[in-house]
Amino acid sequence: MYNIQQESLFSLQDLLEMSPKDTFAYLFETLDINPFLRVVSKKAFLGAPTQLNYVAMLQSLFIRIVERIPTIKDLRKRLKRSIEFSTDCGFMGSDRIPSEASYTRLIQKLLQSEVFQQSQQDLVKQAFHEGFIDASAVAIDATHVEARDRQPEKKKEDSQPLNTKTPTKKRGRKSKGEREQWLKEQLELEENRTLFEKKVETQASYSYDELVKEIPLTPAWGVKKNSEGKNVFWYGFKAHLVVDCKSQYILVALLTSGNMNDGKLAIPLLKGLAEKHPELAISQVIADAGYDLVPIYKQVESMGARALIDYNRRNEHQEDGMDKYFRPVCKEGHSYRYDSFDPKYETVKYTQPKECSTCPFNDGHCQKVFKKKIDDNQRRYTVPARGSDRYREQYKKRTAVERVNAYLKEFFQLNNIRHRGALAKVDFEFACLTYTACKLTADRLNQYIKMKKSTA
Structure with a gap:
């Protein structure tokens, strides 16, 4: 498992386990409530006076997350019941x-404002300028979030009379007229689909804001494989x-329907990362096999970064002369070793296996070096190359996003979405x-403790 190589004097969990009064004070020193107050307060002085303490209401909603209070x-x-808690x-x-x-x-x-996204963006920028975010490597992943909405009943199929038969499809090759009609129907069907029902490559021409507006946010059935390989x-x-692998800050977050x-x-996510945080010098994007799509590689490349995505074979057969990591193999079936990457020619270099030096069948005609251009097949050839020790070491960093998902569910109520429909997005945000604010607070306390120790 990937371990963060940094000294941790004061952890995020330590902050949450402090006395509530201290935790709340530190939290709201980091998190600015004023943008939220401008959204919810009255815009005019006319009419009845405001009788609600909006500042306290907003603070109590954030405190509900920290204190893990299930419902409003x-x-x-x-x-x-608690005067002390209401005062806090x-x-x-x-x-x-x-x-x-x-x-x-x-x-x-x-819900109708963008105050959450703007506050999240501001906190990440503060963390970057204070030196807490490296962002040389980021990881992408998704996790399931159960809804409070009632699960829909299964639709009953219309029963047909016994004396009627279902029309059978004509077998065999379509005639020229039938094929033209079928192609026309498929084209109309494709045009009428929503943006996220179309192929991934169609998203490349849209901006981040346009993509976010089209994201479906209605609860739906989702499926995933558990550790035993069974569908859940x-x-x-x-x-x-999108999470920074070293510091574990959330850089971009989006909520969608469960079937997405x-x-x-x-x-x-990548467009949002490039647009919201242009100050971050990202060199590597790490993801699992669910993201192994050519348009994603191209989007990462357009950001000036390298994609390190686990390969999804999709029933592809292993080619002759290559191992399962697409490395060349010698006559005896030994895999060539990854040597280096040439950025000038965008090539990955492989050298002879160690076994070739003592191989009795090596008559000097075995090729010593292979070079593969990344553009020939971006899914197969990565930097570092698949199957190498350097690839495995870099790919382990992806566990950072899984760790953040676990934090959100265990400590920040992501597994306790209480609102129905689109309002669930507010719970998610x-x-x-709250996670980002607590993370920045803990990092600042760590920095203060280190400075105090160094001057003592």
């Missing part, structure tokens, strides 16, 4: 505890993340933003 109803109960959230003695309807109206206002089904959403293919969100 439970949050209100705790605010009513920012409520005064004269303030009345808002109703659930008031919280719902506030959350709906937040869930009803809900998918959370897609992982690879179809790679280009929106609360979880991601």
Whole structure:
């Protein structure tokens, strides 16, 4: 497993286990509430005066995530029962505890704005300028998020009368007229599909904002394979993340329907990364086999980075003269070794296997060096080359995004989506933003402790 090579004096979990009063104070020193306040507060002085403490309401919603309070109803109960907790959230003695309807109206206002994305972007930029983010290598992955919506019933197939027969398809080759009609129908069908139902390469011409507007956000059935290779089904959403492999900061986060293919969100995530954080010098994008698509390699290349994506064979047969990692093999079946990469000619260099030096069949005619151009097949030839020790060492960094997914579910309520439909996006964004704020807070405390020790 990939271990982060940095000294950790004060961890994220230590911050969450501190006394609530200290945790909240540190958290809101890092997280600026004012942008959220501008979204939810009244825009005019006319009409009835505001009776709600919006600052305290907003702070209590973030505190609900940190304290792992399951519902708004439970949050209100705790605010009513504990004067100390309500004071920590920012409520005064004269303030009345808002109703659930008031919280719902506030959350709906937040949903219609982009305040979460802007605050997340600002925190990441702060972390970068303070030296906490390296971002030379980033990882992409998705995780399932169960919805609170009621699961739809299966549709019953219309039963046909017993005396009728289903029309059978004509077997054999289509005539010229039938084929032209069939091609016309397929073209119309393709044009009427939504953007994320089309092929991945169609996304290349769209901007990040255009892609985000087309993302489906209704709960749907999703399927994944567990560690035993069996299909596991869930009803809900998918959370897609881009994470810095070293610091584990969330750089871009998107929520989609549960039936969305992982690879179809790679280009929106990468475009969002390039647009929102141009200051990051990304050299490597790491992902699993679900992202092994040529348009994704091209998008990574357009960012000036290298893609390190696990190969998905898709029923492809192993070619003669190559091993399973597409390395050349000698007459005795030994794989050539990855040597180096030539950036001038974009070629990967392989040298003779060690076994060839003592091979009795080596008559001096075995080729000593093979060079493969990456552009010949971007899926097969990566930097470093597949199967090499350097490839395995770099690919281990992908576990950073899995670790962040686990953090979000265990400590930041991502596995406890309480709102239905599109409002579930607010729960997701609360979880991601609270995680980022806590991460930056912990890093700042670490830095303060180190400085204090060095000057002591």
